Amino acid sequence: MRTSTFLIRLSVVVCGATSLAFAQNTCEQLKALALPGVSFTAVEAVAAGPYVAPAGAGRGAGGPVAPARGRGAAPPQMLPAHCRVAATLKPSSDSVIKMELWMPAENWNRKFEMVGNGGWAGIISFPQMAAALRDGYATSSTDTGHEGGNGLFALDHPEKITDFAWRAVHETVVQSKALIAAYYGGNPKYSYWNGCSTGGRQALVEVTKFPDDFDGVLAGAPANPHIHLHAAGVERSIELMNNPQGALSPAKVETLHKAVLETCDKLDGVKDGLIGDPQKCHFDPAALLCKGADSDACLTAPQVETVKIVFADVKTKTGEIIWTGFEPGGELQYASLRNIPTQPGGGWDSIRILGHQNANYDFHKFDLDSDVALADKSGIDAHTFDLTPFKKHGGKLLMYHGWADQAIPPGNTVNFYEGVLQTMGKKQEDWLRLFMVPGMQHCSGGAGTDQFNKMAALERWREGGTAPAQILAAHVSNGQVDMTRPLCPYPQVAVYSGTGSTNDAASFSCKAP
């Protein structure tokens, strides 16, 4: 395959079909490239064929991962021929950062797309890389310097915390760009970040710390600040534990959801099971309090309390919001309504390990205010609203978040966006836009229009200068599009014109609230 690739490239040069200085190095020749702190574990020309997770790719490599694709397409099955580089990066003595870079052997679109992680990372995002490669990008991903989807790696490994926080991503960017330049004989014309969830945190950390790394950044459902998200989850879990009779049966969750829709569905002008702007929805669960005997049609007092806990912002003693509550409309997916926890959950690692460096730390000692302050010292997160350097670089930041996110309550993303405007001034729409998606769950899924080509919108913006005034989105059932809607730049919302199908985006326009 390497030979045929070489011949194809050679023919391009001989024909003079392009002025690009292609074929500066073959994939094979990249092995000889000396990059400081980089050791190659594989440099190989891969023939076109079905996607197979690379051998030794580790846990979860070929399995389901957090849905972080920018395109919402079905998982890819076939990959074009490409040069695969697998490497281990060692920017510190304790670093073991795994990265992969795949570069199309033909028809490179002259762009670099790095894809982000989910949860605690610990795996390379191969499926997302595969989708980017199929679209013609040189693409890379890192495991962020550890294996495994929890925080135990960080015990007694401060350098690995730094790798997870920001260094693995940035180092992977630097080495990817060097390899791309060596392979193609030229830099990528544009570099993009595409991440959701933890990938959204990585996006915000990148634009804050390394504003020149990317020309355009997709930040979906950002888990930033990670420490605050996890601490709020712990606080909520403990409040639920202290309300042991509060679990709702599935039938009661249905009752709750119906009552929420009864109150708030029509506020956006269309009765469609979606709440266009949950910020306008003021539903009081006490309205469902059983007046007589307990039944599926009402909530007991402890169950009303559970709903209040799940919907409430988590605040410090002085009233600072650590993270917003879950939004009305997504009740059917909110596990906290149904299950009283017995443990504080996966976010506890952020407190006991990143904070206290003690795997046996007793969660009964949890104190939101002091534990957040302690764990924040780990330096995981972006804490500034001043993104002036990224703006000056010419970068575009496209954020999105589902209003029915069942993993990361979305109000925090609105607050981040507002924080940037308060810090940098009200008019930032030439480089920053936020798209809130009614009815969309975590990164994708749900009753809302979760399928939309955010990368194309970002590229038209950065490369063509056309800011996304709206993004066309679809809801797909059984492979069929059954609803389209425009997604609107916050704070605009999609408003029904009053005529035409409510399943057709053409019947809606984006308007200020």
Ligand SMILES: [Ca+2]
């Ligand atoms: Ca509605």
